[in-house]
Amino acid sequence: MRNLMTTLAVLALLVTLxxxxxxxxxxxxxxxxxxxxxxxxxxxxxxRPDGENIMGQRGRDAASLIRIRPDFIPEMVRSVEEL
Incomplete structure (x- = not known):
């Protein structure tokens, strides 16, 4: 009976596809x-858009405000001391 139901289900699937x-x-x-x-x-x-195009300064070299740190040893020591 189970084999018959499986066969019918497969046939129904094939007929629909x-x-x-x-x-x-x-x-x-x-x-x-x-x-x-x-x-x-x-x-x-x-x-076109109403108004004028305003060009800013280009090619201005400024120092980066982001300082890349090589390590975080002082912070790690402080966190261990707090434990």
């Missing part, structure tokens, strides 16, 4: 598509 696989075909496209806009009048305007 096969039609979808048969219909899934890739669309066929032409090699070249040409759009002709000569007879059409295209109207519009160029959209």
């Amino acid at each position: 096969l039609p979808g696989a048969a219909l899934a075909q890739d669309p066929v496209y032409e090699d070249e598509t040409v759009f002709d806009f000569d007879a059409d009048v295209v109207e519009g305007q160029l959209v």
